[in-house]
Amino acid sequence: MRTLLRSAAALVAAGLILAPAAASAAPTPTPSPGAATVTKAGTSFLTATAITAGQPVRVGASTGDHLYWAFPAEAGQVHQVNATVTFPKVRSGASTWTVDVFDGLRRRQACTAGAQTPTVPASATSVTLGCTLRQVRPWAEPWSADPLPGTYYVRLSVVDLPEPDLGLPIDVELLVTADGEGGASGDDGELTAPLVPNGRAGTVLTAEPTAEPVAEEGSSLTGWLPEPGSRWFWTTAGGVLAAVAGVVGFALTRRPRRR
Amino acid sequence: MINKRRSTAVVWGLLAATALIGPTPAAADDETTAPPAEPPKVELVLDVSGSMRARDIDGRSRISVAQQAFNEVVDALPDETQLGIRVLGATYRGKDKKKGCQDTQQIVPVGPVDRARAKAAVASLRPTGFTPVGLALRSAAQDLGTGATARRIVLITDGEDTCAPPDPCEVARELAAQGTRLVVDTLGLAPDEKVRRQLLCIAGATGGTYTAAESADELTGRIKQLVDRAGDTYTATPTVVGGAAECGNAPLLAPGVYTDREAFSEHRWYRVPVRAGQELRASVSVALDRPVNPDYGVLLRATAPDGRELVRGVDAGSGRTDVISAGLRWSAAEDAATPTPEPSGTQPARTVCLVVSNAFAPRPGTEATPGMPVELTVDVVASSPAPDGPDLGRGWALLLLLTLAGLLTGLVAGLLTRWWVATWREN
Numbered sequence: 001m002r003t004l005l006r007s008a009a010a011l012v013a014a015g016l017i018l019a020p021a022a023a024s025a026a027p028t029p030t031p032s033p034g035a036a037t038v039t040k041a042g043t044s045f046l047t048a049t050a051i052t053a054g055q056p057v058r059v060g061a062s063t064g065d066h067l068y069w070a071f072p073a074e075a076g077q078v079h080q081v082n083a084t085v086t087f088p089k090v091r092s093g094a095s096t097w098t099v100d101v102f103d104g105l106r107r108r109q110a111c112t113a114g115a116q117t118p119t120v121p122a123s124a125t126s127v128t129l130g131c132t133l134r135q136v137r138p139w140a141e142p143w144s145a146d147p148l149p150g151t152y153y154v155r156l157s158v159v160d161l162p163e164p165d166l167g168l169p170i171d172v173e174l175l176v177t178a179d180g181e182g183g184a185s186g187d188d189g190e191l192t193a194p195l196v197p198n199g200r201a202g203t204v205l206t207a208e209p210t211a212e213p214v215a216e217e218g219s220s221l222t223g224w225l226p227e228p229g230s231r232w233f234w235t236t237a238g239g240v241l242a243a244v245a246g247v248v249g250f251a252l253t254r255r256p257r258r259r
Numbered sequence: 260m261i262n263k264r265r266s267t268a269v270v271w272g273l274l275a276a277t278a279l280i281g282p283t284p285a286a287a288d289d290e291t292t293a294p295p296a297e298p299p300k301v302e303l304v305l306d307v308s309g310s311m312r313a314r315d316i317d318g319r320s321r322i323s324v325a326q327q328a329f330n331e332v333v334d335a336l337p338d339e340t341q342l343g344i345r346v347l348g349a350t351y352r353g354k355d356k357k358k359g360c361q362d363t364q365q366i367v368p369v370g371p372v373d374r375a376r377a378k379a380a381v382a383s384l385r386p387t388g389f390t391p392v393g394l395a396l397r398s399a400a401q402d403l404g405t406g407a408t409a410r411r412i413v414l415i416t417d418g419e420d421t422c423a424p425p426d427p428c429e430v431a432r433e434l435a436a437q438g439t440r441l442v443v444d445t446l447g448l449a450p451d452e453k454v455r456r457q458l459l460c461i462a463g464a465t466g467g468t469y470t471a472a473e474s475a476d477e478l479t480g481r482i483k484q485l486v487d488r489a490g491d492t493y494t495a496t497p498t499v500v501g502g503a504a505e506c507g508n509a510p511l512l513a514p515g516v517y518t519d520r521e522a523f524s525e526h527r528w529y530r531v532p533v534r535a536g537q538e539l540r541a542s543v544s545v546a547l548d549r550p551v552n553p554d555y556g557v558l559l560r561a562t563a564p565d566g567r568e569l570v571r572g573v574d575a576g577s578g579r580t581d582v583i584s585a586g587l588r589w590s591a592a593e594d595a596a597t598p599t600p601e602p603s604g605t606q607p608a609r610t611v612c613l614v615v616s617n618a619f620a621p622r623p624g625t626e627a628t629p630g631m632p633v634e635l636t637v638d639v640v641a642s643s644p645a646p647d648g649p650d651l652g653r654g655w656a657l658l659l660l661l662t663l664a665g666l667l668t669g670l671v672a673g674l675l676t677r678w679w680v681a682t683w684r685e686n
Binding site (some may be wrong): 040042043044045046047049060062064065066089096102103105106107108139141142143157158159160161163164166167168169188189190191192193195197198199200201202203204205206207208209226229230231232234235237238239241242243244245246247248249250251252253254255 | 407447450452455458459466468469470471473477480481484487488491492496497498500510511512513514515516517532538540541542543544570572574578579580581582584585586587588589590608610634636637638640641642643645646649650651652653654657658660661662663664665666667668669670671672673674676677
């Protein structure tokens with residue numbers, strides 16, 4: 001009887017022991033090994049230079065330029081944008097710099113941490129900017145402004161400075177890093193098409209489009225099943241544990257063996 | 260003990276499976292853009308006016324620094340890029356301002372570059388005359404011609420325009436408002452305050468950049484960067500569209516990128532057909548191409564044809580910026596999506612109106628026309644239905660709960676079995 005009790009307790013405790021270790025401290029952002037350095041920047045949303053998380057950017061520019069980069073994001077990821085602007089020349093006054101992040105629909109994204117708009121005095125030789133974004137959701141209602149998978153734009157610019165400082169050369173270093181494995185469970189919803197902007201030149205229609213035949217709803221055999229994902233494994237494991245615990249519980253009620 | 264040998268295994272499988280119809284998303288059409296046959300086109304516009312003789316860049320004259328930079332740029336030119344070179348103030352030595360202000364020539368025509376010829380043409384330049392920047396810009400735009408792709412002008416000057424009118428900044432705004440997408444990047448050689456203001460105005464009006472070059476390396480590096488940029492980004496050209504003052508006669512837009520102009524406090528309407536099961540995505544950027552008061556905003560609304568608002572995107576800002584943007588998503592709610600199925604099994608498209616409005620305040624003296632550049636992106640994709648809620652569980656708490664429930668059930672089942680066996684034996 002005691003042995004059985006102990007083994008039952010051990011089974012229950014097993015789950016707790018397997019609990020994941022505490023999240024390790026956030027490491028300083030480092031570029032992915034082997035990632036090629038990007039030496040370009042776009043000047044508008046349409047011409048933003050494509051980069052990926054972990055790919056370092058190093059580009060020379062002029063004070064007052066609005067520099068654009070675009071990176072892809074997946075559900076479950078948390079992105080961090082870090083930029084350093086160095087000033088090789090003497091400037092005449094204090095300046096305020098900003099790093100703005102927009103999603104694929106050019107909607108402004110909030111930063112949860114980081115120096116998004118630092119002001120530096122004229123004597124400073126460099127300024128560091130940072131922005132940690134919210135976790136990308138797998139799905140959100142069309143009316144919400146939650147971060148969704150797709151393209152994200154980073155815009156680096158100076159918002160306030162003495163006019164004579166415009167046009168002076170600067171050196172910009174930028175790195176976007178991504179935390180989180182990405183790919184959330186399908187049960188939490190899924191965006192059918194990621195927020196990747198359509199960059200083609202548009203066509204003005206001359207007439208209302210004609211009615212289109214309704215697509216036949218394909219009735220699949222597995223359509224009623226939940227989406228594949230980690231929940232299947234968790235629930236199955238829970239069922240197995242419950243079965244074992246049931247057997248243990250049943251055994252506990254037996255009369256002790258006669259000696 | 261009859262029941263002792265009895266199997267004691269009582270196992271309850273605990274797998275929940277709820278009947279829920281999974282969505283079958285429509286496949287989004289995957290059209291790819293055909294690469295335009297046109298090559299990137301850039302024209303360098305160099306000021307060769309008398310002031311270029313000044314020897315104030317690393318002890319060398321401005322013109323020699325510019326010539327060296329041009330040589331290096333021509334050497335490093337990507338093969339596909341078509342480069343032209345135009346000069347201003349290069350030939351007329353007289354004092355007649357009227358004549359001197361017509362003095363601009365194209366010394367290398369826009370086309371595949373003959374490197375040796377281009378270098379020879381640049382080497383022969385001697386600083387001479389007036390500075391007709393406005394006229395040179397207008398001519399450069401003509402040199403580049405019209406076409407589907409973006410064109411870039413790189414203007415290198417050291418002095419203020421001495422020939423206004425036409426005011427170069429007005430010319431730049433007028434060129435930008437024409438159908439062709441034209442970007443003017445400006446480079447000031449050892450610029451003073453007036454030159455800087457003028458070049459900033461030209462660059463701002465066309466979405467270009469301004470650089471103050473104070474050494475030969477800076478000048479060369481920047482021109483190379485601008486020419487490279489032309490090759491990278493010239494295909495991103497939106498379609499020109501004119502929004503209407505009301506939804507009824509607004510242009511009907513297919514997915515893609517459009518550009519328009521909107522004056523201060525103006526409303527511009529567009530229409531987009533959206534079918535049931537589709538999601539409308541729209542974003543708008545309004546460029547600040549002229550001096551405005553420091554606080555501003557933009558509003559993009561989607562409305563039904565009867566004026567009912569469906570959704571809005573809004574953003575506001577303060578301070579120096581290039582564009583201000585807002586975006587929205589909208590898809591018909593599930594119940595409203597299939598109001599009356601057409602008898603022939605077809606699905607008509609609904610029309611959604613988009614209206615762009617702005618909250619910019621002009622500074623005294625700011626020109627109101629042409630309006631500010633508006634970039635509108637429209638996309639219609641398969642809608643993403645709301646998830647049906649998680650049917651399965653996840654996490655350690657779930658395992659603990661299921662295990663405890665199993666243990667409890669086992670205990671109850673065991674006790675019941677014992678009670679039942681005892682009762683049965685007694686009777």
